[in-house]
Amino acid sequence: VEVSGGTVAKLATIRDVAALAGVSIATVSNLLNDTKHISPVTRAKVEQALIDLHFIPNSASRIMRGSRNTVIGFIALDAPDPFFVNVARGIEDVAREAGCVLVLGTTDGQVEREKQYVEALASMRVLGAVIAPAYTGGDERHLDRLRLSGAAIVLLGAYESEYVACGISGDDVRGGQLAVEHLISLGHTSIVCVGGPGGERQIKDRFAGAALAMEQAGLDPGSLGRLDAAGVSIAERADVGARIAELPDRPTAIFCASDTLALAAAGTFSRLGIKVPDDIAIVGYNNIDQTALAPVPLSTVALPQYEIGQAAARMLFSEAEPDHVHSHTVFEPELVVRESTVGRT
Amino acid sequence: VEVSGGTVAKLATIRDVAALAGVSIATVSNLLNDTKHISPVTRAKVEQALIDLHFIPNSASRIMRGSRNTVIGFIALDAPDPFFVNVARGIEDVAREAGCVLVLGTTDGQVEREKQYVEALASMRVLGAVIAPAYTGGDERHLDRLRLSGAAIVLLGAYESEYVACGISGDDVRGGQLAVEHLISLGHTSIVCVGGPGGERQIKDRFAGAALAMEQAGLDPGSLGRLDAAGVSIAERADVGARIAELPDRPTAIFCASDTLALAAAGTFSRLGIKVPDDIAIVGYNNIDQTALAPVPLSTVALPQYEIGQAAARMLFSEAEPDHVHSHTVFEPELVVRESTVGRT
DNA sequence: TTGAAAGCGCTAACAA
DNA sequence: TTGTTAGCGCTTTCAA
Numbered sequence: 001v002e003v004s005g006g007t008v009a010k011l012a013t014i015r016d017v018a019a020l021a022g023v024s025i026a027t028v029s030n031l032l033n034d035t036k037h038i039s040p041v042t043r044a045k046v047e048q049a050l051i052d053l054h055f056i057p058n059s060a061s062r063i064m065r066g067s068r069n070t071v072i073g074f075i076a077l078d079a080p081d082p083f084f085v086n087v088a089r090g091i092e093d094v095a096r097e098a099g100c101v102l103v104l105g106t107t108d109g110q111v112e113r114e115k116q117y118v119e120a121l122a123s124m125r126v127l128g129a130v131i132a133p134a135y136t137g138g139d140e141r142h143l144d145r146l147r148l149s150g151a152a153i154v155l156l157g158a159y160e161s162e163y164v165a166c167g168i169s170g171d172d173v174r175g176g177q178l179a180v181e182h183l184i185s186l187g188h189t190s191i192v193c194v195g196g197p198g199g200e201r202q203i204k205d206r207f208a209g210a211a212l213a214m215e216q217a218g219l220d221p222g223s224l225g226r227l228d229a230a231g232v233s234i235a236e237r238a239d240v241g242a243r244i245a246e247l248p249d250r251p252t253a254i255f256c257a258s259d260t261l262a263l264a265a266a267g268t269f270s271r272l273g274i275k276v277p278d279d280i281a282i283v284g285y286n287n288i289d290q291t292a293l294a295p296v297p298l299s300t301v302a303l304p305q306y307e308i309g310q311a312a313a314r315m316l317f318s319e320a321e322p323d324h325v326h327s328h329t330v331f332e333p334e335l336v337v338r339e340s341t342v343g344r345t
Numbered sequence: 346v347e348v349s350g351g352t353v354a355k356l357a358t359i360r361d362v363a364a365l366a367g368v369s370i371a372t373v374s375n376l377l378n379d380t381k382h383i384s385p386v387t388r389a390k391v392e393q394a395l396i397d398l399h400f401i402p403n404s405a406s407r408i409m410r411g412s413r414n415t416v417i418g419f420i421a422l423d424a425p426d427p428f429f430v431n432v433a434r435g436i437e438d439v440a441r442e443a444g445c446v447l448v449l450g451t452t453d454g455q456v457e458r459e460k461q462y463v464e465a466l467a468s469m470r471v472l473g474a475v476i477a478p479a480y481t482g483g484d485e486r487h488l489d490r491l492r493l494s495g496a497a498i499v500l501l502g503a504y505e506s507e508y509v510a511c512g513i514s515g516d517d518v519r520g521g522q523l524a525v526e527h528l529i530s531l532g533h534t535s536i537v538c539v540g541g542p543g544g545e546r547q548i549k550d551r552f553a554g555a556a557l558a559m560e561q562a563g564l565d566p567g568s569l570g571r572l573d574a575a576g577v578s579i580a581e582r583a584d585v586g587a588r589i590a591e592l593p594d595r596p597t598a599i600f601c602a603s604d605t606l607a608l609a610a611a612g613t614f615s616r617l618g619i620k621v622p623d624d625i626a627i628v629g630y631n632n633i634d635q636t637a638l639a640p641v642p643l644s645t646v647a648l649p650q651y652e653i654g655q656a657a658a659r660m661l662f663s664e665a666e667p668d669h670v671h672s673h674t675v676f677e678p679e680l681v682v683r684e685s686t687v688g689r690t
Numbered sequence: 691t692t693g694a695a696a697g698c699g700c701t702a703a704c705a706a
Numbered sequence: 707t708t709g710t711t712a713g714c715g716c717t718t719t720c721a722a
Contacts, residue, residue: 026695
């Protein structure tokens with residue numbers, strides 16, 4: 001066996017190893033999988049042959065025998081968002097402990113891409129997948145196919161009833177309510193909600209929570225403004241800040257559906273000389289690490305991202321167990337108050 | 346075929362499909378792979394059977410037949426760093442176009458984790474892997490095994506000569522030189538270099554370039570300070586800023602080996618009331634998106650991250666071609682001057 | 691403790 | 707245009 005110019009001589013199989021060691025292939029397999037006791041003499045011979053032949057197991061043949069691929073998938077809406085990066089780390093860490101690798105797919109909210117990845121995962125016979133679904137209007141046939149392939153599915157941020165699967169979400173209505181209650185308690189009544197593409201479901205709920213807070217405070221929910229970023233790029237997000245600055249009736253506060261949006265807007269305000277929170281207060285969502293370290297630390301609704309990733313991965317592994325019952329975990333959001341709403345204290 | 350309680354009835358195989366359609370398995374295979382012409386009548390029958398039986402191909406059996414897995418790996422040093430996130434996006438986009446999925450592994454610079462991932466990729470018979478190697482002191486036997494498995498390898502940020510493989514890197518000495526030349530040209534002579542764990546190789550080179558710039562300006566390279574973050578977390582990075590602030594002879598400028606480090610330090614300075622660039626000038630490295638949008642936009646040495654990812658993936662696919670010769674691409678860094686060194690202009 | 695042999699689902703060479 | 711058949715590398719009975 002040797003490497004040369006990128007081509008590879010035929011890889012050794014357990015058959016080759018067995019031949020060199022003078023044993024049967026069953027013995028090699030048993031040693032590799034620790035399924036039976038092997039006499040020390042035999043073991044030594046086989047292990048030497050394994051090394052001499054540079055044996056590399058072929059996981060495909062294992063899978064063919066019916067065991068599942070030690071792979072889990074994560075289909076995220078928006079890779080660059082630190083929220084998903086942190087979730088991915090949580091998933092990866094749990095997966096690694098379980099001896100699995102992570103296949104990462106980003107959809108940017110496009111259903112077609114989601115379908116492509118789901119199909120790939122299904123034919124790979126992955127153990128399961130954590131999926132932040134693009135909004136499909138209820139057409140989840142592609143997920144059925146993945147399920148059919150034997151994969152466990154954990155949905156991120158979908159409603160419990162929507163698709164029969166395990167799931168994890170935050171109470172987004174409550175989160176939006178917390179954010180806007182906080183702003184109202186500081187005396188703000190002119191508030192704009194800032195959204196963007198991706199995660200339509202969550203955004204809708206968060207702003208519904210915002211409206212609820214207005215109502216409960218005796219304010220007109222209809223007076224809540226609404227603005228959306230054109231895309232997921234940092235520049236498009238920052239542009240929202242500029243658009244808010246130009247608004248004829250500039251609001252005294254904004255509630256952003258994500259921290260990335262909020263931080264981009266804050267950066268724009270700062271460059272335009274608009275003071276946060278004196279000229280405009282900002283509340284974000286997610287509590288990504290950057291919020292605490294921003295020049296004006298950002299008030300935000302906190303979600304435990306890394307833990308959500310871990311929980312999703314654990315749910316996934318538990319789903320593989322025989323007597324599993326689907327469950328749905330709802331994380332309670334928490335308001336984190338920092339200077340972007342209350343100033344230096 | 347039906348889903349129930351997480352268990353799965355036996356999946357249909359092409360044999361089942363063939364039986365239902367009343368054709369041979371070869372015909373089904375040919376239709377699936379578009380390898381031969383199929384008469385319209387036969388096609389219709391088979392396609393109906395495919396649907397009726399919810400057929401999902403088993404990629405494992407394909408791989409067993411000798412074709413490679415349509416998977417490429419990316420082994421990154423530090424997942425949360427937007428630098429790697431952007432590289433990953435570049436890789437993913439090229440991979441997806443080629444019909445491949447991405448396996449993402451993060452090592453945090455630990456060789457053991459790198460080995461674990463490399464072994465997993467090898468037994469998966471992946472097409473190839475893009476690897477930002479943890480520093481191993483020249484022990485690259487695990488990479489040999491991956492190579493041996495038939496995978497193409499593209500190294501990120503390793504020296505050309507170090508390991509015989511395709512590779513991509515930036516000219517880090519030049520980058521460091523650009524950064525510090527810029528600071529010197531602004532009159533700074535008291536400069537501290539800020540590093541951290543991960544990417545030792547690159548950091549060493551960048552600071553060697555810094556020393557070179559000092560020397561060429563007739564300054565003592567030995568007077569360059571050096572400080573390192575304790576870990577990769579945002580808090581540990583931000584702490585460096587506090588340590589610099591407390592320095593008895595506070596430098597008038599710092600050169601950070603990455604933008605994440607620089608932005609964390611800038612945030613800390615801002616909260617401590619230290620003005621950038623008046624009290625202290627900052628140059629970062631990589632030019633991640635956040636630099637342009639920071640409240641004080643960050644001067645930095647730019648690397649085209651997304652393009653590096655794309656280039657790495659393309660290199661990987663070209664390596665799979667028969668008459669391939671290893672190549673190494675060096676990206677030239679470019680200085681981007683923003684307000685963190687020259688102030689508002 | 692070890693071995694022989696039957697497949698897992700699919701592709702491809704060959705035959706019809 | 708379609709079919710038959712021999713494996714790919716491995717795990718897993720069952721037998722020795």
